[in-house]
Amino acid sequence: xxxxxxxxxxxxxxxxxxxxxxxxxxxxxxxxxxxxxxxxxxxxxxxxxxxxxxxxxxxxxxxxxxxx
Numbered sequence: 001x002x003x004x005x006x007x008x009x010x011x012x013x014x015x016x017x018x019x020x021x022x023x024x025x026x027x028x029x030x031x032x033x034x035x036x037x038x039x040x041x042x043x044x045x046x047x048x049x050x051x052x053x054x055x056x057x058x059x060x061x062x063x064x065x066x067x068x
Contacts, residue, residue, distance in 0.1 A: 020035040037059050045052040 021032055022029050023032055024030070038056060040056045040058045043049075043051050043054050043056050
């Protein structure tokens with residue numbers, strides 16, 4: 001990947017973080033822990049995780065809460 005492509009991807013990531021990475025709670029700006037959703041598929045885990053090999057759930061938009 002070229003330097004320009006890396007810069008472009010970094011800028012896109014920062015724009016997403018700026019838009020979705022913060023919320024207002026009791027009038028104060030708070031950082032959101034994780035706003036990205038993993039795609040469905042096999043759960044791999046690390047080591048002897050009890051859920052290893054199980055399927056991850058498909059996230060439907062009605063499962064999410066959007067508050068403005």
